[in-house]
Amino acid sequence: xxxxxxxxxxxxxxxxxxxxxxxxxxxxxxxxxxxxxxxxxxxxxxxxxxxxxxxxxxxxxxxxxxxxxxxxxxxxxxxxxxxxxxxxxxxxxxxxxxxxxxxxxxxxxxxxxxxxxxxxxxxxxxxxxxxxxxxxxxxxxxxxxxxxxxxxxxxxxxxxxxxxxxxxxxxxxxxxxxxxxxxxxxxxxxxxxxxxxxxxxxxxxxxxxxxxxxxxxxxxxxxxxxxxxxxxxxxxxxxxxxxxxxxxxxxxxxxxxxxxxxxxxxxxxxxxxxxxxxxxxxxxxxxxxxxxxxxxxxxxxxxxxxxxxxxxxxxxxxxxxxxxxxxxxxxxxxxxxxxxxx
Amino acid sequence: xxxxxxxxxxxxxxxxxxxxxxxxxxxxxxxxxxxxxxxxxxxxxxxxxxxxxxxxxxxxxxxxxxxxxxxxxxxxxxxxxxxxxxxxxxxxxxxxxxxxxxxxxxxxxxxxxxxxxxxxxxxxxxxxxxxxxxxxxxxxxxxxxxxxxxxxxxxxxxxxxxxxxxxxxxxxxxxxxxxxxxxxxxxxxxxxxxxxxxxxxxxxxxxxxxxxxxxxxxxxxxxxxxxxxxxxxxxxxxxxxxxxxxxxxxxxxxxxxxxxxxxxxxxxxxxxxxxxxxxxxxxxxxxxxxxxxxxxxxxxxxxxxxxxxxxxxxxxxxxxxxxxxxxxxxxxxxxxxxxxxxxxxxxxxxxxxxxxxxxxxxxxxxxxxxxxxxxxxxxxxxxxxxxxxxxxxxxxxxxxxxxxxxxxxxxxxxxxxxxxxxxxxxxxxxxxxxxxxxxxxxxxxxxxxxxxxxxxxxxxxxxxxxxxxxxxxxxxxxxxxxxxxxxxxxxxxx
Numbered sequence: 020x021x022x023x024x025x026x027x028x029x030x031x032x033x034x035x036x037x038x039x040x041x042x043x044x045x046x047x048x049x050x051x052x053x054x055x056x057x058x059x060x061x062x063x064x065x066x067x068x069x070x071x072x073x074x075x076x077x078x079x080x081x082x083x084x085x086x087x088x089x090x091x092x093x094x095x096x097x098x099x100x101x102x103x104x105x106x107x108x109x110x111x112x113x114x115x116x117x118x119x120x121x122x123x124x125x126x127x128x129x130x131x132x133x134x135x136x137x138x139x140x141x142x143x144x145x146x147x148x149x150x151x152x153x154x155x156x157x158x159x160x161x162x163x164x165x166x167x168x169x170x171x172x173x174x175x176x177x178x179x180x181x182x183x184x185x186x187x188x189x190x191x192x193x194x195x196x197x198x199x200x201x202x203x204x205x206x207x208x209x210x211x212x213x214x215x216x217x218x219x220x221x222x223x224x225x226x227x228x229x230x231x232x233x234x235x236x237x238x239x240x241x242x243x244x245x246x247x248x249x250x251x252x253x254x255x256x257x258x259x260x261x262x263x264x265x266x267x268x269x270x271x272x273x274x275x276x277x278x279x280x281x282x283x284x285x286x287x288x289x290x291x292x293x294x295x296x297x298x299x300x301x302x303x304x305x306x307x308x309x310x311x312x313x314x315x316x317x318x319x320x321x322x323x324x325x326x327x328x329x330x331x332x333x334x335x336x337x338x339x340x341x342x343x344x345x346x347x348x349x350x351x352x353x354x355x356x357x358x359x360x361x
Numbered sequence: 362x363x364x365x366x367x368x369x370x371x372x373x374x375x376x377x378x379x380x381x382x383x384x385x386x387x388x389x390x391x392x393x394x395x396x397x398x399x400x401x402x403x404x405x406x407x408x409x410x411x412x413x414x415x416x417x418x419x420x421x422x423x424x425x426x427x428x429x430x431x432x433x434x435x436x437x438x439x440x441x442x443x444x445x446x447x448x449x450x451x452x453x454x455x456x457x458x459x460x461x462x463x464x465x466x467x468x469x470x471x472x473x474x475x476x477x478x479x480x481x482x483x484x485x486x487x488x489x490x491x492x493x494x495x496x497x498x499x500x501x502x503x504x505x506x507x508x509x510x511x512x513x514x515x516x517x518x519x520x521x522x523x524x525x526x527x528x529x530x531x532x533x534x535x536x537x538x539x540x541x542x543x544x545x546x547x548x549x550x551x552x553x554x555x556x557x558x559x560x561x562x563x564x565x566x567x568x569x570x571x572x573x574x575x576x577x578x579x580x581x582x583x584x585x586x587x588x589x590x591x592x593x594x595x596x597x598x599x600x601x602x603x604x605x606x607x608x609x610x611x612x613x614x615x616x617x618x619x620x621x622x623x624x625x626x627x628x629x630x631x632x633x634x635x636x637x638x639x640x641x642x643x644x645x646x647x648x649x650x651x652x653x654x655x656x657x658x659x660x661x662x663x664x665x666x667x668x669x670x671x672x673x674x675x676x677x678x679x680x681x682x683x684x685x686x687x688x689x690x691x692x693x694x695x696x697x698x699x700x701x702x703x704x705x706x707x708x709x710x711x712x713x714x715x716x717x718x719x720x721x722x723x724x725x726x727x728x729x730x731x732x733x734x735x736x737x738x739x740x741x742x743x744x745x746x747x748x749x750x751x752x753x754x755x756x757x758x759x760x761x762x763x764x765x766x767x768x769x770x771x772x773x774x775x776x777x778x779x780x781x782x783x784x785x786x787x788x789x790x791x792x793x794x795x796x797x798x799x800x801x802x803x804x805x806x807x808x809x810x811x812x813x814x815x816x817x818x819x820x821x822x823x824x825x826x827x828x829x830x831x832x833x834x835x836x837x838x839x840x841x842x843x844x845x846x847x848x849x850x851x852x853x854x855x
Contacts (some may be wrong), residue, residue: 228722229715236712239701246662246692246699247713247766248684307703 057351058299058315065322073329080206082325087207088200090321091214092117092272093291094314098221099265100292101313105225106258107238107305108163112152112170113266114288118281119178120144120270125187125280134196141274142267148174149263153256167259171289178282186281189274199275210272217268222310234258239306294341295320298348319344362387362551363520368417370403377403378414379575383553385520390542390552392562392584394596395572395785401555404572405522408553409441410434421520432461440518442509442526450498455479457497458512482511486541503534510541521545522553527561530811532647532846539565558812559592571595596787604790605818606797613821614638616673617773617805620659623667628654629829632667636774636805641796643808643820643837646849651829652809653693656776659807660690672773689713689767693778693809695756699763702752706742707733709751709762714770736765740795757788764795774805781815793819813842813849825849 069077076082096113103110123129124141148170155166189196199209225231233254236244245251273284298316301308320341327337363385370378378400385391395401406412408419410428419426421437428434434441448457455475456463464474479493488507491500497508506526513521527535542552542565556562562569566584570577571592579595618636623629629651636642644652658665661678669676671686692698701709710733711718718729733747740761742754751759760780767775780796781789796819800806810816816823817837825833825848833848 227724227726229719229724230722232708232712232715232724235704235708236701239703240697242698243700244712245680246660246690248681249712249715250681306701 055300055309055312055315058312058319061319062315062322065319065326069322069326069329072326076329077326082329084207084211086321086325087211087214088276089324090317091210092269092276092285093288093295093321094214094317095217095265095269095272096262096285096288097292097295097313097317098217098310099262100289101221101296101299101301101308101310102225102234103163103258103262104293104296104301104303105238105305105308106234106255107241108156108255108258109167109293109303110149110152110259110262111164111167111289112148112174113262113269113292114285115171115174115178116145116148116263116266117270117273117285117288118283119148119174119181120267121274121280121284122178122182122187122282123280124270125189125274126181130190130193134193137193137196137274138271141270142264145263145265145267145270146260147263149266150256150260152263153259156259157252157255175282182280182282184282186279186283189278189280196271196275197278199272210275213268213272217265218310218314225310230254230257235306237305291317291320294345298345300352316348362422364418364420365404366418366420368404368407368414368419370400370407370412371415377575378407380417380577381572381575382577382580383570384581385551385553386568387519387551388546388549389567390546390554390565390584392566392569393553393555393572394562394569394592399572399596399785400575401572402524403575405441405443405524405553405555408434408439408520408522410439435461435516435518438517438519439522440513440516440520441522441524442506442513443524448497448505448508450496452497453494454483454491454497454500454508454511455493457508458482458493458515460512462516478515479511482514483507485514485544486511487537503530506530506534506538510538514545518550520551520553522555524555526554527556527558532811532849535561596785604793606794608821609639609797609801611639613640614803617671618659618807619668619670619673620655621668621670623655623658623665623669625651625654625658625663625665628663629658629826632829632831634824634831634834636807638773638803638805639800640822641800641806641808641820643810643816643823644826645810645813645816645823645845646826647811650826650849652826653778655826656690656778656807656809660688660776662690684713687771687773688776689772689774690776691760691763691767691778691780693782695759695763695782700751700759703750705748706737706751706754706762707747710736710747710765711769713766717770732769733765736768737762740765740768741791755788756782757784757792760784760792761788761795764792764799768799772799772804774807775799776807776809778809779811780808781810781812813845817842817845 096117100110100113120141123144124137129137129140152167152170155161156163159166199213202209204212225234233244233249236247236249237251237254241251269285274280295317296308296313297303298319299309299312299314301313323340323344324337327334327340363383365381365383368378368381369376381400381404383404393401393404403412407414408428410431410433413427413429426437428437428439449460452460455472458479459475464471464478476493480489483489483491483493486507488504491504491507497505500508526538530538542554546552554562554566563585569579569582569584569587569592571579571582573596582592615638616635617638620635621633623632632655634642644655646652654663657663659669661676661680661683664678671683671688676683676686696702701712707730711729715724718725730747737745737747742758742761742765751762754762764780777796781792784792796806796808808816808820817840820837823835823837823840823845824831825845827849
């Protein structure tokens with residue numbers, strides 16, 4: 020029979036070295052994990068298709084830069100969406116929030132204060148609206164789908180009202196904002212670096228902080244998280260605020276790229292973002308998923324768009340192809356899950 | 362009637378079944394015994410058509426069969442009642458009973474016919490009081506069990522497999538369950554009965570098959586005549602039944618928990634007691650006597666009026682605040698309420714004390730891993746690999762991980778709700794030792810268990826509950842099982 024044998028010190032301050040053989044995960048090895056392998060293969064295949072069908076246009080710097088610039092806006096939103104979905108929720112309002120933030124930041128009144136204030140304005144509007152989502156869901160007990168659907172409609176309406184349904188140009192005094200897309204470092208526009216920065220920060224937040232741990236716990240088993248002393252409601256609220264913040268950042272990027280703020284920006288972005296997250300292997304039921312998967316999913320999506328445009332193919336066919344890819348990706352993942360289950 | 366020979370089932374990395382033989386006769390109650398992880402659950406799943414064996418043969422009434430899906434198994438006449446009930450909470454009792462074989466014409470369900478048929482089955486089970494139109498989610502655990510049983514009966518099952526059917530039941534409900542089982546076997550139905558309670562097996566069982574490490578170590582032992590020590594030694598290679606650690610030598614310290622006039626309408630009323638540092642206080646009572654509800658209310662997870670003081674300070678009804686101030690709860694439903702099944706053992710252990718591993722939110726993962734590793738070793742959690750997903754662990758080891766969660770940080774009070782539910786005899790003794798050791802280190806423990814011997818053996822002081830009120834309080838040494846059972850069943854105080 021075993022003796023009572025709890026270790027002498029359960030005080031967490033007494034650390035100690037990691038046990039031998041403990042798995043260490045860093046971003047690079049995470050990329051190589053089996054669950055991402057399929058995505059990398061798919062990405063590779065698409066690149067080969069591009070090289071074969073359009074050898075003269077595909078591998079050019081300008082094309083690659085345009086792919087990345089295109090991916091950057093939705094990419095930032097996808098990072099936020101990944102958090103929300105791992106946390107067991109859904110955010111349908113992301114495209115509308117981005118539009119609202121871009122409009123609010125480009126009103127004449129805001130533009131008077133210069134580009135810096137415009138950026139702050141976009142971030143605050145995104146975060147604030149996300150916070151409203153979070154409050155309604157966490158404390159008002161609304162179903163996420165309904166709360167963010169309402170926000171989608173209302174935020175678009177508000178954006179139309181503020182802009183009088185007109186596209187608002189960034190004024191000549193504030194072109195510093197546009198520099199984000201025109202200034203290049205090593206041939207790559209600054210906004211792509213911002214995207215990369217958001218991805219890295221998102222990865223760190225999800226994998227290296229208590230916030231990330233709680234996100235997985237809240238999405239995986241909210242009851243267990245609650246009984247373990249995690250403030251599930253507060254965390255849920257923060258997740259939507261985070262998603263709103265990424266919409267604000269995306270608004271800055273799209274303003275830089277298009278030199279405008281408009282209530283039509285980001286139409287159906289919510290679907291692209293959710294699709295990218297799902298293709299990336301995050302479960303819609305929450306509790307499982309990765310940032311890297313989402314970004315790979317997004318790159319696959321963006322690459323398909325690019326290939327269709329380069330080859331002069333119909334945009335309708337492009338939508339059909341995207342739909343098929345979502346289904347195939349989910350089917351493949353389901354099979355993988357089954358194989359791994361005991 | 363059922364003959365299984367040389368069943369092998371391999372999972373990635375584990376040989377869950379490694380040549381199991383089973384031999385069940387019509388009209389008998391055949392008990393399946395084995396430690397957690399011995400392969401009982403996998404064997405059941407093979408019979409239920411969830412898993413297909415890699416090797417071996419199954420013969421049913423002289424014919425080779427191979428249940429390839431749950432539906433297939435049901436068609437063969439096998440019905441399985443799982444440990445964690447598989448009912449749809451949002452559907453009615455009748456809808457659950459006939460799930461998959463509804464009383465329907467052209468897709469339209471004839472609800473009145475289903476309700477009638479459901480009532481008949483329920484009456485046959487002696488539970489006519491359960492209304493077929495009630496939503497299952499509103500029923501207590503014991504009634505859910507009856508609904509599961511009714512579902513099996515509605516299939517005209519000839520072989521019913523019951524995985525720990527008594528785990529969620531109180532004493533009188535178990536008697537009722539046995540009555541039902543005897544009626545079934547009298548009609549020629551065979552029952553494969555899995556339980557960790559040896560005394561039950563002696564009462565209801567005819568023959569016993571013992572599994573160990575995926576192999577059959579004994580076939581068809583007579584259930585009544587075989588000595589307990591023999592069965593236990595077959596299961597474990599050890600001679601133990603309930604081994605309780607010795608009580609603390611030191612008198613308990615200061616009051617860590619003081620409860621006054623705690624009331625939650627419909628669950629319990631005017632409950633007052635205290636728990637001191639180093640003391641284990643047990644709550645004994647039937648299911649529905651308010652045991653678990655009191656724990657939840659103390660933890661802040663259930664609204665209640667009255668006063669709860671932790672270490673002399675009144676606490677508000679907030680789980681988050683209570684955990685921060687040093688409470689911890691190991692809830693009754695391990696999987697649903699305590700575990701992140703997809704996550705590693707480490708992540709599950711540190712879930713309750715994440716801030717203590719972080720500076721400004723940044724996790725110190727090396728320290729986290731070291732602590733988890735230390736606890737896995739100290740509590741002998743198997744397999745001893747902290748990175749392994751917790752869902753691959755047996756019930757006893759999962760429970761150890763839940764206890765390990767509250768070994769981190771400075772706990773003053775632990776609330777344990779059925780800590781050994783679904784845990785085998787060997788692992789139980791280990792859990793008892795861990796719980797006693799926690800108390801010896803100055804933690805107050807409030808323990809709820811359906812098993813009176815467990816409460817009496819482990820606790821220092823016992824509160825006897827009946828219908829939401831405390832009817833007796835005494836030192837565990839002054840009580841014996843019969844007196845406590847008398848009190849909780851008949852309400853005769855002392």
